[in-house]
Amino acid sequence: MQRLRRLLKPNPETLHHLLVNYKWLWSIINSVTFLSDSLMTFVYLLRSNAVDSPPLYTSAHEYITLEASYNLSYYARGLPAVPTDCPTPMGIKGKRVLPDPKIVVERLFKRTVFKPEPMHSSLLLAYFAQHFIHQFFKTDHQKGPGFQWGGHGVDVSHVYGKNKHVENLLRSFQDGKLKTQVLNNEEYPPYQADVPGVPMTWMGQVADNNKFALGHQFFGMMPGLFLYATIWMREHNRVCDELRRVHPEWDDERLFQTGKLIIQGETIKIVIEDYVQHLSNYHFLVTFKPELLHTEVFQYQNRIAAEFDHMYRWHPLMPDEFNISGVVYPIMEFIFKSDLVVKYGTKVFTDSLSRQIAGQMTARNHGFLTQSVALDTIENGRKLRFQPYNNYRKNLDFPHTKFSELTDDPEVAATLEELYGDIDGVEFYAGLLSEKRRENNMFGALVIEMGGPFSVKGLMSTPICSPRYWKPSTFGGDVGFNIVKTASLEKLFCKNIPGDECPLISFVVPPENIPSSEKCENCKNDEL
Numbered sequence: 001m002q003r004l005r006r007l008l009k010p011n012p013e014t015l016h017h018l019l020v021n022y023k024w025l026w027s028i029i030n031s032v033t034f035l036s037d038s039l040m041t042f043v044y045l046l047r048s049n050a051v052d053s054p055p056l057y058t059s060a061h062e063y064i065t066l067e068a069s070y071n072l073s074y075y076a077r078g079l080p081a082v083p084t085d086c087p088t089p090m091g092i093k094g095k096r097v098l099p100d101p102k103i104v105v106e107r108l109f110k111r112t113v114f115k116p117e118p119m120h121s122s123l124l125l126a127y128f129a130q131h132f133i134h135q136f137f138k139t140d141h142q143k144g145p146g147f148q149w150g151g152h153g154v155d156v157s158h159v160y161g162k163n164k165h166v167e168n169l170l171r172s173f174q175d176g177k178l179k180t181q182v183l184n185n186e187e188y189p190p191y192q193a194d195v196p197g198v199p200m201t202w203m204g205q206v207a208d209n210n211k212f213a214l215g216h217q218f219f220g221m222m223p224g225l226f227l228y229a230t231i232w233m234r235e236h237n238r239v240c241d242e243l244r245r246v247h248p249e250w251d252d253e254r255l256f257q258t259g260k261l262i263i264q265g266e267t268i269k270i271v272i273e274d275y276v277q278h279l280s281n282y283h284f285l286v287t288f289k290p291e292l293l294h295t296e297v298f299q300y301q302n303r304i305a306a307e308f309d310h311m312y313r314w315h316p317l318m319p320d321e322f323n324i325s326g327v328v329y330p331i332m333e334f335i336f337k338s339d340l341v342v343k344y345g346t347k348v349f350t351d352s353l354s355r356q357i358a359g360q361m362t363a364r365n366h367g368f369l370t371q372s373v374a375l376d377t378i379e380n381g382r383k384l385r386f387q388p389y390n391n392y393r394k395n396l397d398f399p400h401t402k403f404s405e406l407t408d409d410p411e412v413a414a415t416l417e418e419l420y421g422d423i424d425g426v427e428f429y430a431g432l433l434s435e436k437r438r439e440n441n442m443f444g445a446l447v448i449e450m451g452g453p454f455s456v457k458g459l460m461s462t463p464i465c466s467p468r469y470w471k472p473s474t475f476g477g478d479v480g481f482n483i484v485k486t487a488s489l490e491k492l493f494c495k496n497i498p499g500d501e502c503p504l505i506s507f508v509v510p511p512e513n514i515p516s517s518e519k520c521e522n523c524k525n526d527e528l
């Protein structure tokens with residue numbers, strides 16, 4: 001039976017090839033609801049069934065424990081840790097002593113020349129990713145790399161704060177809304193000085209007019225994160241206005257709580273239909289339809305895995321300089337400068353981020369500011385005794401047999417061989433970042449094949465997707481339910497940026513902003 005199932009299971013590369021080609025076929029499938037719903041149900045189930053739920057392992061034991069299920073302070077594990085009595089750090093293959101992590105960063109990660117993202121993804125995409133994922137990737141550095149302090153999913157804590165105390169500080173307690181202030185005729189989050197007690201992390205000297213009180217303590221670090229924080233804050237308040245219109249009798253508390261449910265719903269809708277759609281580059285239109293799972297066997301619970309956190313360290317996306325309306329800011333003049341958003345305004349800032357290409361997710365493309373994060377990732381992968389990169393591929397039935405299969409850059413292949421000796425001895429993050437780009441895609445295959453399951457599972461297992469939540473009354477009736485069901489990235493920005501005309505709001509840089517040296521075949525923008 002197992003063998004038959006294996007035989008019938010589609011090969012990941014074949015499936016991917018089908019999904020990113022044959023546009024005509026997909027346009028037919030997309031337009032027939034019965035077909036697209038059946039396929040979407042298949043995707044939800046195929047992906048989420050690849051994740052252990054409840055989780056089996058943490059980094060503390062390489063065998064099943066009850067702690068894995070009950071102790072939420074651990075990250076879960078995709079694959080169990082390599083036992084400590086194995087002959088090599090990677091198990092049985094590879095070198096007995098792994099290369100110095102500094103050498104790994106120097107030879108495999110360090111950027112010498114900026115490599116632009118070949119599908120022409122924009123910085124609006126890069127910041128969407130960073131803003132969204134920090135709500136659930138929260139390593140507890142005090143306890144160690146196997147521990148976390150988050151809620152294991154899409155709990156919108158990056159908008160409302162890490163706990164009730166912070167949430168209360170960010171709330172105005174009027175009409176359900178969050179606190180705001182007006183600067184340059186636009187609404188922004190309050191200054192930290194005006195909301196004492198909201199924890200924010202600052203490095204070095206940061207001027208008071210750059211210190212805002214936000215839902216996540218790191219979000220003062222990058223103006224792009226501050227832009228998203230501002231837009232979601234405005235959206236929450238806009239939704240509260242809509243709810244008050246249909247429920248004038250509701251008090252502040254009910255408006256706030258219902259607004260928060262709607263924001264979670266909108267987040268998931270946008271993540272699936274704009275963001276995952278872009279990352280996958282499938283011609284098949286992926287949809288957010290929780291009702292499709294209501295007749296299936298599905299566990300409404302989620303746990304973040306340590307490997308998912310490492311896999312998502314997409315620091316090569318970040319460029320070394322940022323072009324805002326024609327003015328070029330080197331990264332050191334950009335970090336911790338939230339007031340640049342205030343200065344240019346949300347409209348110009350959004351437009352500029354939509355017109356600049358992100359960096360390619362590949363080897364030797366970590367800018368100088370994030371090389372230390374790569375170093376940390378390698379060191380922590382070792383402390384967590386991650387299995388080798390190729391075991392994660394074996395687990396999905398598509399292992400590599402030689403270095404030249406892993407990457408099509410012979411120089412990188414030779415470096416990997418020199419550093420690790422054996423294709424089964426390559427450590428997880430080094431393999432992931434060196435992987436050759438998949439057909440018509442911004443990533444290597446393992447990012448999609450591992451990220452897909454963790455994402456689908458994490459998104460569809462939020463409480464609002466479960467049968468007893470997913471109904472109009474949860475969201476304040478049809479008005480709220482419709483806001484969730486029709487949300488899009490475009491609307492999110494457009495409805496919350498003042499003025500009659502919207503800026504460009506795009507995860508893909510339009511052709512007119514692509515330098516001629518960068519034109520490519522099969523890029524999304526060729527179709528615009």
Ligand code: HEM
Binds near residue numbers: 126370
């Ligand atoms: C220039 C922009 C960025 C800077 C300066 C930056 C900096 C950092 C730093 C200092 C850490 C903590 C590292 C540690 O554990 O020692 C971190 C963690 C992380 N970053 Fe970034 N980052 C940037 C952009 C991004 C982007 C674009 C993504 C993904 C889309 C990303 C994903 C992550 C993830 C997943 C973690 C791990 C979080 C955790 O485990 O708590 N970062 N980053």
Ligand SMILES: CC/C=C\C/C=C\C/C=C\C/C=C\C/C=C\CCCC(=O)O
Binds near residue numbers: 043047279302448454
């Ligand atoms: C708690 C986790 C929740 C959500 C994470 C959501 C989105 C993350 C998005 C992308 C993860 C990385 C790669 C996946 C990209 C495309 C997957 C395409 C859909 C699929 O084939 O399953």
